[in-house]
Amino acid sequence: MRFVGAIVVLLVCSASVGVMVAPGGNNGSSNEANAHPPDPSSDVIGWENGYWYNESIDVNQRDGLSDAELKAYKGRAMARVEFIRREEFTRSVNVQSLSRSEYRDLVRRRSANEYTPPQRAWENQVWEGLFVTGERADAARQQTKLYQRRVAGFYLPGEDRVYVISDGKRRIDNATLIHELAHAMQDQHVDLSSSEFESKTMDAQRAHDGLTEGEAMYVEQRYTNRCGKSWQCVPKPDVGPSGSPYSGGTLPNYNLGMQVATIQPYSDGPAYVASLFDSGGWDAVTKRYRNPPESSAAVVHPEERTGPPAPLRLGEQARNGWKLYGKRGENGSQTVGETGIYTMFWYQGRAEGNPVIDWRTFTDPDKGKFDMFNYTSAPSDGWANDRLWPYHRGKQRGYVWRTKWETKRDATEFRRAYRDLLRGRNATRVGPNTWRIGAGPFADAFRIDRHGRTVTIVNGPTVGDLNDVRPATNTRKQTRLARIR
Helix, strand or coil: CCCCCEEEECCCCCCHHHHCCCCCEEECCCCCCCCCCCCCCCCCCEEEEEECCCCCCCCCCCCCHHHHHHHHHHHHHHHHHHHHHHHHCCCCCCCEEEEEEHHHHHHHHHHHHHHHHHHHHHHHHHHHCCCCCCCCCCCHHHHHHHHHHHHHHHHCCCCCCCEEEECCCCCCCHHHHHHHHHHHHHHHCCCCCHHHHHHCHHHHHHHHHHHHHHHHHHHHHHHHEECCEEEEEEECCCCCCCCCCCCCCCCCCCCCHHHHHHCCCHHHHHHHHHHHHHHHHHHHHHHHCCCCCHHHHHHHHHCCCCCCCCCCCCCCCCCCCCCCCCHHHCCEEEEHHHHHHHHHHHHHHHHHHCCCCHHHHHCCCCCCCCCCCCCCCCCCCCCCEEEEEEEEEECCEEEEEEECCCHHHHHHHHHHHHHHHHCCCCCEECCCCCCCCCCCCCECCCCCCCECCEEEEECCHHHHHHHCCCCCCCHHHHHHHHHHH
């Protein structure tokens, strides 16, 4: 899900833990600050556009930034990114503020171009498969709304241009500026628009974002840790701490399940990059760009040696008019990954009162000071691969979701948790491995088959449709057992 095209964004995560909460600037005295240190004879790390990383500047954003203030603000911020990252900018970067209304209009236009009717229908079924949006919902519209409301800034690869969303008065959050400048530096050195970072599935995109967003968040956090201590930082007026929507209470006015799935790279990415840094410094981080992670599981579990996802195929067998949506995603399928599966179970507890997992542990990070949220649970751990194939027959919808697990025990835990999810949706068992939800936004039939380390879920409007979407491997035996029962 990257409907904003080649844009690298910073999503507001509404965190309320540790250093992840950017203080919005601090006007305290700097132990290192100098009023006007002399310029170097040549460009060096920590000096950019006439400003040193530890230079004090006179900038007040109360009435918006003047051109001179923006020049000083940007120059010192670039120098600080250089100082933290130990890397040089090779070109200057343009920084521009954009009002929220202007940004919303930009996202709306891009979304309208991206989502054709077939793409919208395909996207709907993926999120329906995760029990995040119901059958009649418009998942594409909900994603658009999420980005319109929760993005703080973005960078355009190849254009050396950073946009920070503001209140219309050209007031720029200091941590957001650092984050987006870190993306600009990445782009100048590794080319974020290259084919290495093209992803056909949402899980592959989260994996790549775990590296790119993880590094930008890691740089941002190391910056915020210095604000008010060793560095003077430009404050942004009228910025208070954001509340956390994850612990309970009224749901926010955007889709919280989509938010949780989307911010995983921002949460686990910094810890992933920190583990690389601890193993070999910035050289180890730079080297990883030549071989970026291939799954969100690799970012969720940086302490483990996570190889590429296990091969997983379907073998087309649909009949009686059921067909795929062409080649969207990976040959018609989407991979939601360990993050998507965790989100599915988490969202049932938070939004539906169906605690398949202990969803409240989400706000208890488990990977040290650079981790924001906890994306681990028994039924999502042990993921080896998954592919979800949406099908349609006229206006009817169905899907086949095949998952692969590291062990048979992992597969059994996932199957058990999925059945608990269905029970929480008032599903009734209507045959061997077959369930039906009779009413509501997820009213459908479901078949759950486990063979060794593989669990396959088939969905269709009725029980009779299941064998058309995906014929059972032992239909005759299952029919006989159903009659006996």
